[in-house]
Amino acid sequence: MKKLLLLSIIICINYIFLTAQEDSNYATLADISYYNADDTLTDYQTERCKLDIYYPIDLDSFPTIIWFHGGGLRGGEKFVPEQLKEKGVAVIAVNYRLHPKVKNPTYIEDAAASVAWTFKHIEEYGGAKDKIFISGHSAGGYLASMIGLDKGYLQKHNVDADDIAGLIPFSGHAITHFTQREERGIEGTEVVVDKYAPIALIRADAPPYTIITGDRDMELLGRYEENAYMWRMMQLIEHPDCTLYELEGFHHGDMYVPALGILLKEVKRLTKKP
Numbered sequence: 001m002k003k004l005l006l007l008s009i010i011i012c013i014n015y016i017f018l019t020a021q022e023d024s025n026y027a028t029l030a031d032i033s034y035y036n037a038d039d040t041l042t043d044y045q046t047e048r049c050k051l052d053i054y055y056p057i058d059l060d061s062f063p064t065i066i067w068f069h070g071g072g073l074r075g076g077e078k079f080v081p082e083q084l085k086e087k088g089v090a091v092i093a094v095n096y097r098l099h100p101k102v103k104n105p106t107y108i109e110d111a112a113a114s115v116a117w118t119f120k121h122i123e124e125y126g127g128a129k130d131k132i133f134i135s136g137h138s139a140g141g142y143l144a145s146m147i148g149l150d151k152g153y154l155q156k157h158n159v160d161a162d163d164i165a166g167l168i169p170f171s172g173h174a175i176t177h178f179t180q181r182e183e184r185g186i187e188g189t190e191v192v193v194d195k196y197a198p199i200a201l202i203r204a205d206a207p208p209y210t211i212i213t214g215d216r217d218m219e220l221l222g223r224y225e226e227n228a229y230m231w232r233m234m235q236l237i238e239h240p241d242c243t244l245y246e247l248e249g250f251h252h253g254d255m256y257v258p259a260l261g262i263l264l265k266e267v268k269r270l271t272k273k274p
Contacts, residue, residue, distance in 0.1 A: 026054060031050045034094070049110055049113070056089075064122050067091055068144060071139055072138070074098050076139070108153060112147045115159065116158075133164070134168070139177070146201070162207060167208070174227050176193060203239075208242075214251050215250055218251035219252050227244060
């Protein structure tokens with residue numbers, strides 16, 4: 001577990017952003033459907049289940065970051081974070097269906113479908129299938145954890161979750177998400193740990209796992225503590241590569257900006273592994 005002070009965060013981010021620049025041009029393709037055109041899709045699915053891909057056009061075998069937006073599983077729009085641009089990586093920004101138009105586990109299934117699309121198509125753009133990372137903020141971090149720890153979601157698409165190069169959720173639930181609890185009539189203060197709780201899905205053979213939260217005194221209710229407990233349990237089952245960062249001085253809404261620097265650092269570290 002690591003606690004990062006504001007000054008060290010700023011130094012780290014500046015170093016990464018200054019040294020990670022790549023001499024490359026970039027392209028963006030927007031609103032690509034990640035479900036097959038010959039599938040039977042609802043109108044909302046056709047409208048919502050799309051992704052944007054931002055990628056370097058003259059680099060080969062580059063890493064790819066799949067980015068899920070936040071919004072409590074009930075709001076938000078896909079976007080490519082500015083801090084991830086021109087860093088020698090591709091970014092795939094994903095929209096998924098939202099509560100109340102759909103209910104659990106539809107949004108998890110959409111997230112898995114977008115990851116499967118990436119595994120099947122990233123080489124067409126020059127990316128490497130063995131360098132696909134999954135990240136996101138808040139609800140997006142929760143989705144990243146769910147599809148990376150519960151192998152069943154990706155197995156439906158003939159993709160092995162263990163082929164993910166790294167899971168790097170930002171301030172996501174480790175217990176069952178509050179929107180899922182609301183759908184079931186469960187109070188927000190009632191702790192639920194079931195098959196929709198990442199902490200119930202921990203396994204020693206999961207991909208490298210980097211957990212990032214905001215300041216424990218400034219985060220949403222219990223968010224730091226549940227992730228800290230998840231990190232501790234991953235240590236007890238001897239997961240070989242699990243780290244927890246607490247960003248002191250940053251609340252839930254603004255922690256994702258400095259966390260992007262850690263994300264880039266982790267992508268660089270893990271893509272250098274033999």
